[in-house]
Amino acid sequence: MQKIVYTKALAEYREKPSKVFRKSGKIENDFYKDESLKLQYELVKLQKWVIDNDKRLLVIFEGMDTAGKSSTIKEFNAYLNPREARSVALPKPNSKELGQWYFQRHLKQIPNAGEIVFFDRSWYNRAGIEQVFGFCTQAQHDHFYKQVNGVEEMLVDDGILFFKFYLNISKETQEDRIKD
Template sequence: MAGRKERSAATLSKSVYEKELFRLQTELVKLQEWVRAEGARLVVVFEGRDAAGKGGTIKRVAEYLNPRVARITALPKPTERERSQWYFQRYVEHLPAAGEIVLFDRSWYNRAGVEHVMGFCTQEEHRRFLHQCPIFERMLVEDGILLRKYWFSVSDAVQEERFRRRVGDPTRRWKLSPMDLQSITRWEAYSRAKDEMLVHTDIAEAPWYVVESDNKRRARLNMIAHLLGSVPYYEVPPPVIEFPERPPSTGYVRPPKDLQTYVPDHAAGFVK
């Protein structure tokens, strides 16, 4: 596994990756403008095991997009009131209106994965989810929503390696939760849950697309390229912008700087 990962990483240099990523991100901006101009509604679901690279990919997808058009939705655990609702109800209110994109950092598929494996839902609730989910998604697609679902697939060895790196990185340690560690000891249970989920929810109207994510760079490029290729967008001509002439001064004088409190120049200590 390690050898395969190293060879795949060696075939994609950082410079080539960054150049292609920027090109794809430029296309994502064009996709965004098409969504806005056409009044389209795009939903992208990101699912997969912990440390599979979903968050990093979402970050690259959204990096240059307008947050008023494209938003990331990552819901916390449900409240007591939400637990009493129809399961899909709290997700419905986050669906896009015309001209919007929603990126779900985990979604209603929590019930098929962590809730089922960890016993946070009953067997009956899990069974009902597998029955209702295809119906729910067919309704979304029938109503005109563009629904794309991506499963990020990571090997057990690479997942554990990423977990261990988080332990030693103070900027990423927060990403390692007790629930993440459970995914190591329950690897096979999660595998069975994922297989059962795909059997019931990999439907023609909203198929699953699996992203091999042992190599993060390749996974990001592959996922973004596929998303772009799956939507029939076109480049919307940008509006013509004419800068106005700055009017002449009317005598305004800026107040003395010592009347305001400025942030200390921390950066000055690094200037050579």
């Protein structure tokens, strides 16, 4: 693969922001494509490092509906080897899962050595969506908050590289995306 040099390009964009942003505030397509390709290259290098060093990488994406979680994960996965990178978007729990410890169905999906796993939503549904829509009781919600930090500490203590991202958009942007 070719070596990518960032400094000249980034300096040029700082001097000419019109190469980065349109008047509407949206990112220029050419800039996006160039930067996306550079980031893809870095992700492939990261994956190679994860595989070569038997690391486990877990990345959680949270955010409002239409915030871009799925499309971001798709972009992240575009050039990765699918044998060692996968995305997880769990459906609503079935009746058997409803009788399990809340984190159990999620933890079945954590990465193995040399693997990257992207979660499209995660156990944080309990903190937001489930409570807002009445899918859990207040006691279940409170119990989640008592346990979540400990669960995540166990993952990290066991050597999992763990990252969480929250994608945020305005209500107006969300409404526009829902209309489309």
